[in-house]
């Protein structure tokens with residue numbers, strides 16, 4: 001089997017939901033942000049705006065708010081840093097994909113630096129007033145025309161998850177679905 005550092009990191013990255021009460025080094029945070037900013041985007045429009053949230057009171061408020069839309073939110077207040085991934089969109093409707101690509105690149109980069117991360121979806125498909133997305137944007141001072149896609153708690157892992165995947169043969173098909 002061909003193997004290298006990138007393939008190994010992709011294979012071994014697991015989402016981390018529990019974090020040590022220790023800070024993230026600035027250099028590592030910077031490398032994770034760089035990984036987000038080097039993501040691909042529709043029309044190469046570089047639509048990201050990252051808000052690095054370190055303020056404990058703000059993290060606690062975001063934690064309380066996001067309980068409305070997703071199950072495991074404790075990482076927001078427990079991780080030393082939560083990065084909000086916002087997308088300007090450049091007039092396209094690809095904000096979810098663009099946020100997701102950046103979130104994944106950042107989680108992978110975090111793993112390669114012995115950090116851990118996971119992502120929580122906060123976007124509201126209908127972009128309604130009063131939604132978690134809209135309330136979180138107000139808390140973070142984000143303009144109305146920017147979409148807030150994901151929150152990425154980031155820190156030093158305090159757990160080791162060993163989850164694996166289904167067999168590759170069960171999910172790959174050649175020419176037509178089904179492998180008879």
Ligand SMILES: Cc1cc2nc3c(=O)[nH]c(=O)nc-3n(C[C@H](O)[C@H](O)[C@H](O)COP(=O)(O)O)c2cc1C
Nearest residue numbers: 013014015016070071072100118119120121161163
């Ligand atoms: C698009 C997407 C959205 C996710 N949203 C959440 C979320 O809102 N809350 C959460 O706890 N985990 C979220 N996750 C993390 C997944 O639950 C996690 O990827 C899954 O448990 C597999 O973890 P593993 O890759 O470490 O095996 C999300 C992951 C993806 C790819």
